Amino acid sequence: xxxxxxxxxxxxxxxxxxxxxxxxxxxxxxxxxxxxxxxxxxxxxxxxxxxxxxxxxxxxxxxxxxxxxxxxxxxxxxxxxxxxxxxxxxxxxxxxxxxxxxxxxxxxxxxxxxxxxxxxxxxxxxxxxxxxxxxxxxxxxxxxxxxxxxxxxxxxxxxxxxxxxxxxxxxxxxxxxxxxxxxxxxxxxxxxxxxxxxxxxxxxxxxxxxxxxxxxxxxxxxxxxxxxxxxxxxxxxxxxxxxxxxxxxxxxxxxxxxxxxxxxxxxxxxxxxxxxxxxxxxxxxxxxxxxxxxxxxxxxxxxxxxxxxxxxxxxxxxxxxxxxxxxxxxxxxxxxxxxxxxxxxxxxxxxxxxxxxxxxxxxxxxxxxxxxxxxxxxxxxxxxxxxxxxxxxxxxxxxxxxxxxxxxxxxxxxxxxxxxxxxxxxxxxxxxxxxxxxxxxx
Numbered sequence: 001x002x003x004x005x006x007x008x009x010x011x012x013x014x015x016x017x018x019x020x021x022x023x024x025x026x027x028x029x030x031x032x033x034x035x036x037x038x039x040x041x042x043x044x045x046x047x048x049x050x051x052x053x054x055x056x057x058x059x060x061x062x063x064x065x066x067x068x069x070x071x072x073x074x075x076x077x078x079x080x081x082x083x084x085x086x087x088x089x090x091x092x093x094x095x096x097x098x099x100x101x102x103x104x105x106x107x108x109x110x111x112x113x114x115x116x117x118x119x120x121x122x123x124x125x126x127x128x129x130x131x132x133x134x135x136x137x138x139x140x141x142x143x144x145x146x147x148x149x150x151x152x153x154x155x156x157x158x159x160x161x162x163x164x165x166x167x168x169x170x171x172x173x174x175x176x177x178x179x180x181x182x183x184x185x186x187x188x189x190x191x192x193x194x195x196x197x198x199x200x201x202x203x204x205x206x207x208x209x210x211x212x213x214x215x216x217x218x219x220x221x222x223x224x225x226x227x228x229x230x231x232x233x234x235x236x237x238x239x240x241x242x243x244x245x246x247x248x249x250x251x252x253x254x255x256x257x258x259x260x261x262x263x264x265x266x267x268x269x270x271x272x273x274x275x276x277x278x279x280x281x282x283x284x285x286x287x288x289x290x291x292x293x294x295x296x297x298x299x300x301x302x303x304x305x306x307x308x309x310x311x312x313x314x315x316x317x318x319x320x321x322x323x324x325x326x327x328x329x330x331x332x333x334x335x336x337x338x339x340x341x342x343x344x345x346x347x348x349x350x351x352x353x354x355x356x357x358x359x360x361x362x363x364x365x366x367x368x369x370x371x372x373x374x375x376x377x378x379x380x381x382x383x384x385x386x387x388x389x390x391x392x393x394x395x396x397x398x399x400x401x402x403x404x405x406x407x408x409x410x411x412x413x414x415x416x417x418x419x420x421x422x423x424x425x426x427x428x429x430x431x432x433x434x435x436x437x438x439x440x441x442x
Contacts, residue, residue, distance in 0.1 A: 031372060074095070078165045232262045267312065307421050
């Protein structure tokens with residue numbers, strides 16, 4: 001009996017060992033394709049960069065005539081931001097746009113004294129001739145998306161600037177973005193490049209800056225220059241009302257209302273563009289206690305949008321094969337992140353249950369990991385050059401070494417979010433804590 005049980009266990013162990021071995025090898029192959037895709041993106045960025053930047057300069061070279069400046073609504077989402085909302089209103093008052101055509105909406109869902117601070121700051125701005133209104137909701141239905149949509153319904157104007165409360169923009173920010181948006185009636189939105197107020201604060205902010213610079217300055221720019229779908233980044237952009245309504249409005253179905261609306265709009269035939277030479281700077285989380293909730297929200301939101309939109313993109317018969325692939329590519333990043341984590345988790349039992357293959361499998365997994373980190377290093381270096389930060393190689397290496405560990409953690413979060421996404425569990429939009437110090441410098 002004992003021998004028979006042992007034989008059964010051995011058979012079961014072999015079956016699972018073979019299964020884990022196969023899945024690990026499949027994961028390694030998929031990661032190889034992901035690395036090749038990233039290298040292809042870098043190559044295309046370098047190939048398109050000169051023409052793309054030249055086109056940006058051409059679009060920005062023709063300022064709008066003063067008589068043609070339309071009414072613009074600046075929406076500033078706010079939730080328990082405290083005194084930071086005062087800085088956001090002061091920034092709005094500093095914009096180079098006619099007072100009678102600039103309308104500021106504080107889209108406030110606060111449950112603390114932020115609302116009163118905002119109302120007091122808004123009253124002072126109104127006394128100076130500015131149109132600043134605080135729209136406060138008693139509930140957070142739809143979270144940021146719900147707040148933006150509720151405020152949008154309070155006005156009939158056609159253009160909406162979205163700036164998160166911690167972002168500080170240059171005075172000509174709206175003028176430059178609007179010049180690009182008005183140059184093409186088929187543009188849904190113009191995405192400027194989010195920058196960082198406190199990139200040099202500590203090792204965490206320096207690593208985040210490199211990671212985000214790659215996404216904002218390289219990845220998004222390449223998509224825009226290639227004519228692909230550009231997901232909106234939630235801030236530092238100008239939207240056309242027609243596009244928002246065409247995409248079904250701001251929705252709270254996912255935690256990534258920016259990506260969600262971008263895809264709904266793109267499937268209706270309108271697109272967004274990125275202007276990398278126009279920036280506005282916001283605050284990076286300074287510690288892991290602030291960074292982790294933000295990454296959990298981003299991981300869950302990106303997964304929700306991917307799970308929701310992939311079937312729609314595949315099923316849209318109005319898209320060509322090239323357009324369909326370009327639309328799918330950003331969504332697949334969530335899939336590859338989950339595959340990355342699953343592969344290296346499965347490798348452990350695969351090696352334990354297949355000791356005869358352990359060395360070869362271990363070398364394969366290690367080689368894949370080393371290749372991935374090498375590609376990531378190249379991506380971060382290109383981002384450093386693209387933003388013009390000019391870090392020396394030594395300074396760059398000091399800043400970049402935490403990036404692989406942060407990416408591994410983000411991949412784990414995306415992997416861990418899969419069951420909740422598939423089962424459609426609702427999630428709470430957790431605000432990223434901000435300090436808002438006026439002493440922050442880039």
